[in-house]
Amino acid sequence: MNWLIKKILGFTGTQKFLSIQLDITNICNLKCVHCYQPERTGGELPFSSWQKILEQYSALAEKLALKPWFGISGGEPTLSPLFAPILEEIHGRWPQAGVAVITNGTALSEKIVSVLKAHGASVQISLDGPDAERHDLIRGAGSFARMMEGRKLLLDVGIAPTFQAVLSLRTMPWIGDFFKTAGRLKVPAMSFARFVPQGRGKALAESEADRPLIGFELRDAYAKILAESRRSGVSTGTNLPLFVLLDPALGAHGKTGFQGLVVDHSGNLKLTSRADFKLGNILDDGLENLFLNHPVMKDLRAGRIEGCGTCGYLDRCGGDRNASFVAHGSFLKKDPGCWLQQGV
Structure with a gap:
């Protein structure tokens, strides 16, 4: 255990947090064409079960000497009747x-x-399009206008929301326009997440209507994101795999298997929200047991990752485990987006 704590702290550097994302529902009011989570089956946990999960999380964070940090997601989390009670509990x-x-x-x-x-x-x-036409193409007619109405409600109480877009072959040419929109609206940050072809997104990729960026395509997109962020003065998320290959000061995201936890609406512990792989159910198997002892977690911590495990950038990159799983069916394979000629 002391070895694990030291290794976790070595990876996190000054970011000594154990982040947990609670996907409190899989119900959503939209049908985005790229969605990795198309099911709308319900079956959400009762509030008492979320309380038990939070108790286990508290014990694990204390044991690992890490501070708590929470993400609340779904589905669309604001549709859940437990949205307010869970926020209040946290x-x-x-x-x-x-x-x-x-x-x-x-x-x-x-x-x-x-x-x-x-x-x-x-x-x-x-935000998946920099204007109503392109956003609605992906998220459905009228979704941009309703989103902007919701954003105004947030601004009215002093909450300045950030934007995040899915980065893909289709949206790559829009990067500059995304930052122009963010700058015009005075949005504090415009970030991007790589397209993961699972769920409805798998059908989208198979139809060749869109696909993930790979290799030098992704390098050029990340370089464009950095350039547009600097030009516009709008911040962007750079604590993600592969950014360190462009700038050694970037990267250092909490590595999968070390810091981050994702809990789905049924209480299953997942490595990431975008990969359809469950380590086990927290209420049945225990959070600490799954996080510390599951074979996949142990392999990730030991660096038994094809290519990435022997790469000099492992500590500040680690490769995107979502992309690895979708491309190869394993979290322990190389990131298909990596553009290094050697090591990965």
């Missing part, structure tokens, strides 16, 4: 902890916004 237990809510912004109301404000939550809104 705020009551950890009043100083960071809480970020990931939403499509279309279901926000004055009541929901007041809950967000009361519990000090930050908000990330999904």
Whole structure:
């Protein structure tokens, strides 16, 4: 255990957090063409079960000497009747902890916004086109206008939401326009997440309507993101795999298997929200047991990753495990987006 704690702290550097993303529902009011989570089956845990999960999380964070940090997602989390109770529970237990809510912004109301404000939550809104026409192409007719209405409700109470877009072959040419929109709206950050062809997104890729960026395509897209961020003065997320290959000061995201936890709506522990792989159910198998003892977690911590494990950038990159799983069916294979000629 002492070895693991030291290794985790070595990876996290100054970011000594054990982040946990709670996907509290898989119900959503949109049908985005790229969605990795198309099911809308319900079956969400009762509030008492979330309380038990939070108790186990508290014990694990304390054992690993890491501070708590929370992401609330879905589905569309604001549609869940447990949205406010879970936020209240987190705020009551950890009043100083960071809480970020990931939403499509279309279901926000004055009541929901007041809950967000009361519990000090930050908000990330999904923006998948820099204008109504392109956003609605991906997220459905009228979704851009409803998102902007929700954003105004947030601004009215002093919450300035950030934007995040899915980065793919289709959206790569829009990078400059994304930053122009963010700059015009005075959005504090415009970030990007790589397209993962699972769920509805798998059908999208198979139809050749869109696909993930690979190799030098991804390098050029990341370089464009950095350039546009600097030009516009709008911040962007760079604590992600592969950014260190462009600038040694970037990267250093909490590595999969070391810091991050994802819990789905049924209480299953996952390595990432975008890969359809469950380590086990927390309520049946125990969070500490799964996190510390699952063979995949042990392999990741030992660096038994094809290519990445022998790469000099492992500590500040690690490769995208989502992309690895979707491309190869394993978290322990190389990242198909990596553009290094050697090592990966």
